[in-house]
Amino acid sequence: MLCQKCQQNPATVFFSQTVGNQTTQSHLCEACAKEETQAYGGMNPFNFNPFAAFSDFLNNFMAWDEGAITEVNSGRTKPATVDPQQQCPYCGYQLSFFRQNGRLGCTKCYEAFKTTLGPLVSSIHGNVKHVPEVEPPTSKPPVEERRSQKPEIKALREKITQAIQGENYEEAARLRDEVKKLENA
Amino acid sequence: MAFEELLTSNNDWFLKAGPSCEVVVSSRIRFARNLADRKFPHHANALEQRQVVDEIQKALSVLPQFGQMKFIRLNEISSLDRQFLTEHQLISAEHAASLGERAVAFDSVEGLSFLVNEEDHLRLQVFRAGLNLKEAYQYLGQIDGLLDAQLHYAKDPELGYLTACPTNLGSAMRASVMVHLPALVYANRAAQVLQGVAQVGLTVRGLQGETTQIDSAFFQISNQSSLGKRGTEIVEHVDRVARQIIEVELQTQKAVFQQEGLKLQDRICRALGTLKNAKILSLKEALDGLSALRVGVEQKIVKGIDLPNFNHLLILIQPAHLAKIAAKELKGDLEAKERARILGLTLKGVEAL
Numbered sequence: 001m002l003c004q005k006c007q008q009n010p011a012t013v014f015f016s017q018t019v020g021n022q023t024t025q026s027h028l029c030e031a032c033a034k035e036e037t038q039a040y041g042g043m044n045p046f047n048f049n050p051f052a053a054f055s056d057f058l059n060n061f062m063a064w065d066e067g068a069i070t071e072v073n074s075g076r077t078k079p080a081t082v083d084p085q086q087q088c089p090y091c092g093y094q095l096s097f098f099r100q101n102g103r104l105g106c107t108k109c110y111e112a113f114k115t116t117l118g119p120l121v122s123s124i125h126g127n128v129k130h131v132p133e134v135e136p137p138t139s140k141p142p143v144e145e146r147r148s149q150k151p152e153i154k155a156l157r158e159k160i161t162q163a164i165q166g167e168n169y170e171e172a173a174r175l176r177d178e179v180k181k182l183e184n185a
Numbered sequence: 186m187a188f189e190e191l192l193t194s195n196n197d198w199f200l201k202a203g204p205s206c207e208v209v210v211s212s213r214i215r216f217a218r219n220l221a222d223r224k225f226p227h228h229a230n231a232l233e234q235r236q237v238v239d240e241i242q243k244a245l246s247v248l249p250q251f252g253q254m255k256f257i258r259l260n261e262i263s264s265l266d267r268q269f270l271t272e273h274q275l276i277s278a279e280h281a282a283s284l285g286e287r288a289v290a291f292d293s294v295e296g297l298s299f300l301v302n303e304e305d306h307l308r309l310q311v312f313r314a315g316l317n318l319k320e321a322y323q324y325l326g327q328i329d330g331l332l333d334a335q336l337h338y339a340k341d342p343e344l345g346y347l348t349a350c351p352t353n354l355g356s357a358m359r360a361s362v363m364v365h366l367p368a369l370v371y372a373n374r375a376a377q378v379l380q381g382v383a384q385v386g387l388t389v390r391g392l393q394g395e396t397t398q399i400d401s402a403f404f405q406i407s408n409q410s411s412l413g414k415r416g417t418e419i420v421e422h423v424d425r426v427a428r429q430i431i432e433v434e435l436q437t438q439k440a441v442f443q444q445e446g447l448k449l450q451d452r453i454c455r456a457l458g459t460l461k462n463a464k465i466l467s468l469k470e471a472l473d474g475l476s477a478l479r480v481g482v483e484q485k486i487v488k489g490i491d492l493p494n495f496n497h498l499l500i501l502i503q504p505a506h507l508a509k510i511a512a513k514e515l516k517g518d519l520e521a522k523e524r525a526r527i528l529g530l531t532l533k534g535v536e537a538l
Contacts, residue, residue, distance in 0.1 A: 091224050103304070105228040107221055107339035107347040121344065121351055121412070128413025130345030130355050133326070169342050 003029035088112040134164065134176070153182055187266055191273055191293055192509055198296035199274075199496035203315020206492050207483050208431040210363040210403070210499075214321040214420075215310040216329055217348045217357040221339040225349040226285065226302040234286035234302050241301050244335035245290050248328060250297065256290045265505055265514070272503035274312055276300055297328075304349050307332075314493065316427055318360050322420045345412060355412030360423040364430055367402040367480045368438035371449075375404075378433055382406055387426055401469075402476045406430070442484060453481035454537045460528045461535070465521035471502045471528060481537070489535035501527060 003011045009029035086095040093105020095113055104110065110117060156179050163172035191197075199211065219225065220240065224233055238258070245251055259267055259280070267281040275291045280303040291298035296312030309329060313321045339347040346357035369375040379389045390405045406427065408419045442449060456477035460466070466474075479495050481487030500506060507523045508515050515523055 090222075091228060093224075093228055101227075102352075103227055103349045104225060104351070106224045107219055110341065110344060110347055117351060121354065124352055125355065125410045125412035129343045130341070131413060131415045131418075132345070133356070133416050167342055 001027055003027065003032050005029075005032040132164075132169070134160070134172070150182070153179055156182070187262060188269055188273075189509065191269075192506070194293060197293050197497075198312050199314055199500065200493050201314045202491070202493050203313060203317050205428075205431050206315035208364055208366070208434050209316040209427060210314075210365055210496060212313045212316055212318045212321050213310060213359075213361050213363075214318065214325045215308060215359045215361075216325060217305040217346065217353050218307040218309070218329070218332070218336070219339045219347055219349070220306050221337045223306065223339075226287070226304070226306065227349065229285075229302075231286055237306050238286050238288045238301050240336065241299070241307055242288070242290070244332050245299060247335055248331055250292050250295065250328070251290075253294070254290050254292045254297075256288065258286070258288045260284075260286065265508060268505035269509055272500055272505050274298075274500070277303060277308075279303060295324075297325075305353075307336075314496065316362060316424065316431070318362065318420045318424050318427075322360065322416060326416070353411070355410065356414060356416045356419065358411050358416055358419060359407050360420050361405055361407030362423060362427045363403060363405050364427065364434070365402055365476065365479060366404060366430070366434050367476055368441050369434055370402045372437055372441055374433075374437060375402075378430065379404065382426055382430070385422075385426060386410070387423065401472055403472075438480070438483070449480070449484075450486055450537075453477050453484075453486055457481065457487060457532070457535065457537055461532045462529065463525045465518055466502075466525040466528060467521055468502065468504070468524070471524055472499070474528075475499065475502075478532075478535075485538070487535060487537055490532065494531075498528070498531060501531075 001011045003009050004026045005028055009031065011027035011029055087093070088105050088109045089112060090108040091106035093109055095116060098104055098109075098113070104113070156175055160172050160175045160179070163169070163175060203209070203212070220237060223229070223237060226234060226237070229237070242256055245254070245256070248254075257270075259276070264281075267276065270276045270289065270291075271278050271281045273293065274296065275293060275298045276289045277300065280287060280289070280300050283303070285302065287300075287302035289298055289300055298310055300308040300310070309325060309332075311321050311325045341347055345355040346353075348354055348357050366375055366378075369378055382389050386409055388407050388409050390407075391400050391403075406423065408414075408423055411419055414422075456474040460471065460474040460478065463470075475495055475498055478487060478490075479492070482490060482492060482495075501510070502524050504515070504520055507520055507527065510527065511519075511523050
């Protein structure tokens with residue numbers, strides 16, 4: 001008897017599942033039975049994959065992207081060889097891999113594939129820039145408030161705001177550390 | 186087999202009664218972080234992966250929590266143990282299933298865990314019982330600050346924290362709550378309410394990860410994007426929406442009990458009867474029964490069990506936990522039999538009024 005699921009391997013496992021008063025029974029191969037058991041056991045209310053829907057989205061986006069390219073090239077298909085612009089010089093990852101699995105190769109791929117990723121990022125998140133938390137959340141806000149009244153800390157905080165407005169994040173981080181030092185003193 | 190002590194621990198986070206726990210089962214904050222100029226885990230070779238594991242292990246050792254934490258290399262434990270850790274909320278299903286050099290460090294009492302070489306180099310997460318996102322965010326933020334001083338995180342001024350998948354850029358965080366909405370499901374209003382939630386930029390998922398299908402009364406609600414928003418804003422947004430959902434669910438509960446009290450009481454009592462007396466119970470049937478019973482406790486129709494016990498039961502009736510309790514692999518009906526035995530035993534003193 002062949003496995004009732006894949007119809008390929010011999011059925012070696014008798015699989016019976018009871019839900020309420022309904023029992024379903026099937027003859028499966030070992031691989032399919034394992035799959036069934038996992039699907040059955042995967043029903044844990046705490047376990048959700050918040051990132052699952054992305055591959056669908058990416059496929060749609062990339063389909064649109066490919067469509068646009070085809071239109072420009074008046075129907076010609078793209079060459080199969082790797083364009084150096086389609087490969088990250090730092091880690092060797094290819095843009096085509098990203099189209100398949102939605103993941104990049106390394107942190108520098110963001111720079112390497114900027115022209116493709118720019119519009120993609122905007123369509124996922126909207127046309128926005130990162131807003132840092134500036135100060136890490138603290139468990140003692142009242143103490144923080146009292147301390148920040150010190151004039152030297154106040155002045156430093158103003159400098160931090162200026163640094164952030166000027167997008168000088170390294171300087172802002174350095175100043176933040178200085179504030180921390182003063183507060184802990 | 187390992188981790189038996191997690192079965193008997195009686196001070197884990199899910200055993201506490203959290204704020205609004207009548208509707209919100211748990212809150213979770215998760216950050217995704219990567220080390221600068223490194224290959225993401227799926228593209229790195231074993232040696233590169235191991236270097237990341239070692240580096241993160243070293244950084245974790247500066248944390249004040251490290252003393253009570255366990256650090257485990259996942260390729261050194263069995264697949265049953267990995268499934269057990271997944272069910273116990275300490276690693277993700279993806280982390281349990283993936284290959285290569287990966288690790289987890291956790292403190293189960295705090296519901297705190299560090300997933301090394303999952304999709305990103307480091308994912309840190311913390312759970313709280315009930316609706317408690319703000320406290321969870323502050324707690325995890327402090328830990329993240331300490332790690333930031335040890336590790337060279339990949340950050341970009343415009344894109345924020347750089348992640349393997351571009352959906353997670355920005356503050357690179359997910360704030361999520363698991364809610365139990367039995368009355369809305371019963372009154373056929375859940376789809377409408379959850380659609381509204383999706384319209385304000387949050388993601389809703391059902392028990393099986395499906396958005397469209399309502400297959401139980403448990404739903405997870407989380408933020409979609411974290412680019413362009415401060416972490417505290419994201420937390421406030423999810424918290425605000427959760428509070429609205431709580432209100433609608435409780436109003437609906439009141440209304441359906443006024444209209445169809447007897448029918449609902451009957452349902453709850455039947456569920457109690459089944460859970461206490463059945464000889465074999467599938468996971469789906471057990472979850473549905475516990476969902477009904479939970480309403481019974483909220484409505485004071487059922488006594489002898491409190492809400493945090495439900496959180497514990499939701500975890501205990503999962504396959505790897507049952508195998509761990511039975512101290513052997515459970516094949517076929519044996520798992521359903523063990524589930525029925527555990528529920529019968531736990532609910533012994535629980536009575537309907």
